[in-house]
Amino acid sequence: MLLAIDCGNTNTVFSIWDGEKFLCTLRTSTHHARTADAYFTWYSTLVKHYGIEADISDVIIASTVPRVVFNLRVFADRFFGCRPLVVGKPECLLPVNPRIDEGTVPGPDRLANAAAAFDRHGGNIVVVDFGTATNFDVVAADGAYVGGIIAPGVNLSLEALHQGAAALPHIDITRPEKVIGTNTVGCIQSGVYWGYSGLIEGLIARIKTEYGMPMKVVGTGGLAPLFDQADVGFDAIEDDLTMHGLTVIHRYNKENGST
Numbered sequence: 001m002l003l004a005i006d007c008g009n010t011n012t013v014f015s016i017w018d019g020e021k022f023l024c025t026l027r028t029s030t031h032h033a034r035t036a037d038a039y040f041t042w043y044s045t046l047v048k049h050y051g052i053e054a055d056i057s058d059v060i061i062a063s064t065v066p067r068v069v070f071n072l073r074v075f076a077d078r079f080f081g082c083r084p085l086v087v088g089k090p091e092c093l094l095p096v097n098p099r100i101d102e103g104t105v106p107g108p109d110r111l112a113n114a115a116a117a118f119d120r121h122g123g124n125i126v127v128v129d130f131g132t133a134t135n136f137d138v139v140a141a142d143g144a145y146v147g148g149i150i151a152p153g154v155n156l157s158l159e160a161l162h163q164g165a166a167a168l169p170h171i172d173i174t175r176p177e178k179v180i181g182t183n184t185v186g187c188i189q190s191g192v193y194w195g196y197s198g199l200i201e202g203l204i205a206r207i208k209t210e211y212g213m214p215m216k217v218v219g220t221g222g223l224a225p226l227f228d229q230a231d232v233g234f235d236a237i238e239d240d241l242t243m244h245g246l247t248v249i250h251r252y253n254k255e256n257g258s259t
Contacts, residue, residue, distance in 0.1 A: 001016055001017065001018050001019070001023075001054050001055055001056050001057060001058075002016070002017040002019075002056070002057070002058045002059070002060065002250055003016055003017075003054075003056045003058070003059045003060075003076075004016075004017055004059075004060050004243050004246040005059065005060070005062070005063075005072060005084075005246075006062050006063075006109060006112070006242050006243060006246065007030055007061065007062065007063035007065055007068050007069075007072070008030060008064055008065070008109065008131055008132060009030060009064055009065060009131070009132040009133075010030060010131070010132045011027055011028065011029060011030060012027070012029070012030045012068070013025060013026070013027050013242075014026040014028075014043060015240070015243045015246075016047075016052065016054045016056070017243075017247050022240065022243065023052050023054065024046075024047070024050050024052055025240075026042075026043065026046050026047075028042060030065055030068065031068075032065060032068050034071060035071055035074075036071050036072075036074035036078055036079070039071065039072070039075045040078075040079045056080045056082075057080070057082060058082055058084075058085075058250060058254075059076040059080060059082055059084035059085070060084060060085040060086075060087065060092075060246045060249065060250045061076075061084050061085070061087065062086075062087040062088075062108035062109050062111070062112050062242065062245075062246055063086070063108060064107050064108065064109055069086060072084065073086070085249070085250060085253055086108075087108035087111055087112060087246070087249060088105065088106075088107075088108040088111065092249065092253060093249075093252060093253050094111060094115065094249060094252070095115055095118070095143055095248065096118075096142055096143040096144040096145075097144065098111065098114075098144055098145040099140070099144050099145075099146050100145070100146065100147050107135070109129070109131075109135075110129075110135060110137045110145060110148065111145055111245070111249075112241075112242045112243075112245030112248075112249060113127045113129055113135075113137050113220065113245055114127070114137055114139045114143065114144070114145035114245070115143070115245040115249050115252075116238070116241045116242065116244040116245030116248055117137075117218055117238075117241065117245075118139055118143035119244070119245075119248045120238070120241075120244070121216055121218060121236065122141075122216075123139060123141035123142060123143055124141050124211075124213060124214065124215045124216065125139040125215060125216050125217070125218060126138055126139075126204060126207055126208075126216070126217045126218070127139065127217075127218050127219075127220060128217065128218070128219045128220070128221075128224070128234070129220050129221050129241070129242070130153065130154065130219070130220070130221030130222060130223040130224055130227070131153060131221050132153045132155075132156055133151065133153045133156070134150075134151045134152070134153050134154065134196075134199075134200075135148060135149070135150055135151075136148045136149035136150075136151070136203055136204075136207065138207060138211065149203055151203070154192060154196055154223055157192065157196075158170065158171065158173060158188075158192060161188065161192075168184065168188060169184065169185065169188075171185050171189060173192055173193060173223065173226065174189060174193070174226070175193055175229055175230070176189040176190045176193060178190070179194055193226075193230070196227065197230035197232050200227060200230075200232040200233075201230075201232045201233055204217055204232065204233050216235045216236070217233050217234050217235050217236075218234065218236045218237070218238055218241065219234040219236070219237045219238070220237070220238045220239065220241035220242065224237050
């Protein structure tokens, strides 16, 4: 079985893939000082809790936090006896190489999203990924990642607003009943929700105009369903897009003899 690990700036997700489906998905906070032993204690406890029999033979890692990769490598080697594939490293092959400025290294999560979007929807795709940052990833007709946009994440913006303005409270993002707020919380919720809805819709429109041909739009990440309610132009919502992309990349490497 394959253990796919997606390490983001805020959370790290472990998913067990049996070749046909994900058996479970486990989530923990990202912490660069977490040791291989600590990962295994957390992982094995939850796997046992869910009653899953998982004989892990392969591990693939996508990490936007370089400092955690060493301990994840040790975790894979020590407890599963395998050398993990690390997306973005030269030994990890991609189904189609990205076409971007020379010397630029795209985030591993963006490469995984591109592979997954192409596998599920074909080419000419915009992936909108809601994480610590909100990424817009453009996938060409042949599946290549060809660039995109990085905007501040929704929760990051809320936190910055709370920290930078002493009188404003910290709130959770939700769709407000009205655009015009009649109290402080309502005003913030409207500004963030409808402001981001306008940002998403506007950037999708500009990408499509510049790209010059019809494109599908796929939303992913925890806040994608919430912003889909604003009718920003999503054609599909995929809650496991990055993890699916890791299985696609792993399969490609297996078939091409690099694992």
